[in-house]
Amino acid sequence: MTFDAATMDMILKGIQETLYMVGVSSVLSYLIGIPLGIVLVVTDKNGIRPIPAVQTVLGIAINLLRAVPFIILLIMVMPITQALVGTLVGSKAIVPPLVIAAAPYIARMVESSFKEVDAGVIEAAKSMGAGTFQIVWKVLLPEAKPSLLVGAAISITTILGYSAMAGFVGGGGLGAIAINHGYYRYELGLMLVTAAILVIIVQIIQEVMMRLSRATDRRIR
Amino acid sequence: MEQKEPIIRLDHLGKEFHTVNGTVKALEDINLDIYAGEIFGIIGLSGAGKSTLVRCINYLEVPTAGDVVFEGISMKGLDRAGINQVRRSMGMIFQQFNLLSQRNVLKNVCFPMELQKTPKDQAVKRARELLDMVGLADREKAYPAQLSGGQKQRVAIARALATNPKVLLCDEATSALDPNTTKAILQLLKEINRKLGVTVIVITHEMGVIEAICDRVAIIDKSHIAEVGSVSEIFSGPKSAIGRQLIMGDTVHADFGDSKLVRIIFDGRASNEPVLANLILACKVPVNIMYAATKDVNGTALGQMIIQLPKDEGEEKRVMNYLATAGIPHEEVTRDDF
Structure with a gap:
């Protein structure tokens, strides 16, 4: 199967746009998701600083956002998107909805990673007079790091999957190519190629994160 | 024993847990005086309340009645910062060691000093001294996963002593160790008590631990103190039924x-x-x-x-x-x- 130069250019541009959307959205989602995950764990009724009201309200808000299908969320948050990036089309316009969808997801991933941290270690830190912030920064984050990296592989892959839907709202990237050319114009070959590239990207993300997690985990002898 | 002030006084201490199945009294009307420099044992069967008791001493569990008085200061009246301050005067070691798995031995021992912002070079120096004392000077770069149970507990002991505490709380510190390692760790605790003058409080369910190192012992049964006395007193003439059971097996x-x-x-x-x-x-x-x-x-x-x-x-x-x-x-x- 061969493509002309224009098609090759389009695919290359698609890869670039996909990496841009996924990269920027992942970073922003984590910047929001990690603090949310910390708040969920810390304010839990068995947490280090229980504030059940905050935990419950935040938990419900996260569940609400996670319950909305991404394609619907994409449309619902259009006013926010317009306000934030000034446009409703293109790769930029897909970033706000991606972040709004992914941050709550990441908050739950982070929460579950933190919950794996041995309660005894947290108790030991408390017995040494550690404050809440010190426990989060010096115990929870470093002890959960291997698990957070594994979680990141899953989260980034999910964001990649969501980003493919950008095509429906005039966004760019590989997903848009697959939909516009492969689906609407019946260019089956092109659709398969973009799908294959997406598979490779997923493989790379998964492998890199897993290796990073294993290489930095000191529990392995 | 009236001639000196106790370093820790438990005054009508009580602890209730509220569960879905109702209120559980873990501790009721506990009165104990622990004196500076002694090795004090608290023994009881599992479920007697001894782990809750030791956690009340450093307020990991907040008592629901009574008070803990540490060096004349009532802990009931302290705020969060005050409690953290007191905790720095009390080291604690645990049955499961509770080392930070992602930090090496040296950094584990530095951890409590890091919490109180001790300058790094000073902390490293102190950590090396302590590791030398517990016999692990050559393992400072190892991670907890690479150590045996006894070695992990030695690191935990060094870590607990890093901030020069006056009291060392030991919660079933030898219960996960084999008999020989147990002996060595108990010996180390005794040495620390004699050399550094640290008051040691030992929680255990094994009479052997009490016999080996304790000066005085309190027997706790069904949330109450059954009897308190010197180890030789209790051993030769246990007055309570639980005391006899623990001693005679x-x-x-x-x-x-x-x-x-x-x-x-x-x-x-x-x-x-x-x-x-x-x-x-x-x-x-x-x-x-x-x-x-x-x-x-x-x-x-x-x-x-x-x-x-x-x-x-x-x-x-x-x-x-x-x-x-x-x-x-x-x-x-x-x-x-x-």
């Missing part, structure tokens, strides 16, 4: 028949004499040994023996008279005492 549940039982107490003096042989020769009666144990408590042989007397009333009387005139501590016991 489960070996005395056998059927004793219905003749009289006498407990002979070896208080150190009597253990050098062949008490029983003399008794049999003097009284010319056979006695049956139901239970016997002698232990070395701080260099003194302490023990007890339960003998069954003959059914014949005259012979029984002769034995009792002999014990009384020979001045051998003894008491009549019934089957219900065990």
Whole structure:
């Protein structure tokens, strides 16, 4: 199967746009998701600083956002998107909805990673007079790091999957190519190629994160 | 014991847990004085409340009644910062060691100093001294996963001592270790107590731990203190049923028949004499040994023996008279005492 130069250019541009959307959205989602995950764990009724009201309200808000299908969320948050990036089309316009969808997801991933941290270690830190912030920064984050990296592989892959839907709202990237050319114009070959590239990207993300997690985990002898 | 102020006083301490199945009283009306420089043991069966008790001492569990007084300061009145301050004067070690798995040995020992913002070079120097003291100077780059249980507990001990605490709380610190390692760790705790003058509070369910290192012991049973005293006192004459059970173990549940039982107490003096042989020769009666144990408590042989007397009333009387005139501590016991 061969493509002309224009098609090759389009695919290359698609890869670039996909990496841009996924990269920027992942970073922003984590910047929001990690603090949310910390708040969920810390304010839990068995947490280090229980504030059940905050935990419950935040938990419900996260569940609400996670319950909305991404394609619907994409449309619902259009006013926010317009306000934030000034446009409703293109790769930029897909970033706000991606972040709004992914941050709550990441908050739950982070929460579950933190919950794996041995309660005894947290108790030991408390017995040494550690404050809440010190426990989060010096115990929870470093002890959960291997698990957070594994979680990141899953989260980034999910964001990649969501980003493919950008095509429906005039966004760019590989997903848009697959939909516009492969689906609407019946260019089956092109659709398969973009799908294959997406598979490779997923493989790379998964492998890199897993290796990073294993290489930095000191529990392995 | 009134001549000095206790370093820790538990004053009518109580702790209730509210669960879905109602309120559970984990501790009720606990009064204890622990003095500076002693090794104090708290022993009890699992579920007796001993782990909750040790956690109340550093406020990991907040008591629901009474107070903990540390060096004359009531902890009830302290805010979060004040409690953290007190906690820095109390080191704690745990059954599961609770080391930070992603930090190496040296950084684990530095951790409490990091929390109180000790300059790094100073912290590293102190950590190396402590690692040397616990015998792990050559393993500072190792991670906890690369250490044996005994080594992990040594790191935990070094870490607990990093901030020069006055008290070291040990929560079942040897319960996950094999007998030889247990011995070595107990020896280390004793050394720390003698050399550094750190008051050590040991929570355990094993009488062996108490015998090996403690000066005084409190027996806790069903959320209450059953008895408190010096280890030799409690060992030679436990007054509570739980005390007898812990010291004699489960070996005395056998059927004793219905003749009289006498407990002979070896208080150190009597253990050098062949008490029983003399008794049999003097009284010319056979006695049956139901239970016997002698232990070395701080260099003194302490023990007890339960003998069954003959059914014949005259012979029984002769034995009792002999014990009384020979001045051998003894008491009549019934089957219900065990």
